[in-house]
Amino acid sequence: MKPHRKSDILLQTFTDKWLHQDPVYKESLPSGTTLKQFFPRSSPPWRARAAITPLKACFSARSGPSRQQLALLIIGLLLGAGLCLWSAPVLLGGLYGICWAGFMSNALLRLAACLIKPAEPFLPDFMTEAVNENLPSYSVIIALYKEAAIVPQLLAAMQALDYPRDRLEILFALEADDTDTLSAFARHTLPPFMHIIAVPDGFPRTKPRALNHALEQAHGDLVVIYDAEDRPHPAQLRAAAKAFAEGDTTLACLQAPLRPVGGNGFIARQFAAEYAVQFDILLPALNALRLPFPLGGTSNHFKAETLRAIGGWDAFNVTEDADLGLRLAQLDYTTGMIAAPTFETPPLLSQTWIPQRTRWIKGYMQTLLVHTRLNTPLKPCAWLGLFLGVTLSVAAAICYAPFSLMVIMAVLLTGLQIIGDSAHPLHILSPYDLSLFLLGTLSGMITIALAARRTDLRLKLGDILCAPAYWCLQSVAAGFALWQLATKPFHWDKTDHAPATFAVLPLYETRPCAYGLEHDHHRHPDHLAHQSVG
Secondary structure, rough: OOOOOHHHHHHHHHHHHEEEEOOOOOOOOOOOOOOOOOOOOOOOOOOOOOOOOOHHHHHHOOOOOOHHHHHHHHHHHHHHHHHHHHHHHHHHHHHHHHHHHHHHHHHHHHHHHHHOOOOOOOOOOHHOOOHHHHHHEEEEEEEOOOOOHHHHHHHHHHHOOOOOHHHEEEEEEEEEOOOOOHHHHOOOOOOOEEEEEEEOOOOOOOOOHHHHHHHOOOOOOOOEEEOOOOOOOHHHHHHHHHHHHHOOOEEEEEOOOOEEEEOOHHHHHHHHHHHHHHHHHHHHHHHHOOOOOOOOOOOOOEEHHHHHHOOOOOOOOOOOOHHHHHHHHHOOOOOEEEEOOEEOOOOHHHHHHHHHHHHHHHHHHHHHHOOOOOOOOOOOHHHHHHHHHHHHHHHHHHHHHHHHHHHHHHHHHHHHHHOOOOOOOOOOHHHHHHHHHHHHHHHHHHHHHHHHHOOOOOOHHHHHHHHHHHHHHHEEEEEEEHHHHHOOOOOOOOOOOOOOEEEHHHHHHOOOOOOOOOOEEEEEOOOOOOOOOO
């Protein structure tokens, strides 16, 4: 028998020590109270493991169309056929009016969102209100697959979280056959509050399935999920704990804003601008109007008991985040936002961006199909949130490039007097089309400019003017999404991540840092200060 390589011995030792499907926790932890009226407890801060309530089939993307959806589809097709036989122009005019109203609503929504006052700036005052012994226990879950290169950055980011270590557990959910990432973890000595969770092989191999496996083994009152490339604000967990304590009993989830940082190419800069609009203009506006919104894919904070009760994440939905935010609304729970951000690296190339965006749009389509099944009594707010947050996004992604091309061609050809015949098909364009095109484009650019100002994102005028080209790429991804929805609906296009080429520094210094926080070494002696997040 050939001698084992040193790396194999190291990996086996690491696996024996850290890789458990049931993490080993301390026999006893210092007792203490949490925010008593919200997280009552009489002994140690950790809860026993609890199973996830099975997700109802009607809320899973795995199920096909419901009877109600099929009935409505058949009725719609029959009405459409009847109108077409009776008067095709009436049918086309009706469809045109519906589409025009929808896209105009999208443009007006963006302008209205710009007028809504943003949340108060993130301040450190709350840190004096929640001392360590009054904080709830927290489970941080990170699902990884083939992310060996980013492990050192991830560990540094998790070490930088400012939360009592006796109330914090960090669970890394890894596929059992992902030996490269396991080897990367093996080169580090993990502190006692970090654990590796082995996700057994199964179908579908998706992020939400891994998250569910880890959730069943989490012991915290609160749960947050991060991605491998994330660098959350050190005080984000404290901010969420305080927000949950101050919220009503229906508050089940909090979304932290995501801030892509780094990269100077076209895709990276447009992606950062898009996120600024989404997380600092649109979602805060929907939240201010008390409307549900699709969650982002990371930095979602949950009450663990509620998350388990509603079935956790749908393993068959490739945008499990958007689906979960709307399912909470369908089940009479509410969501909110906190100001402490999470930094991440944007995709740098179109080869990375298009598969990622294809998955997102396909997942939005799945979510739209799931939440129009009439599974629960009609809730106007939930349906309005679905329309504004998901339906308009899918429709815009599909239609923006074809509609823009049609308008531009009509304007150019008319200007050149090539189509003087009023019977020419391009003469169907009306002042309504041009007004929609101009208002839609201008509203998008205005929103980008305001979002960049709110987030201190440094954009040039050229970045804003080139945004329509980026929006047209959405239609390319939408085409792939439609094809995948029909041929491989549960396929997960994984996004490859590279370590950041910069550091968000300093996290804590003796003077106020870039976040406007000061670290109190006397109040938080267990915190590992001066950790690099790069």
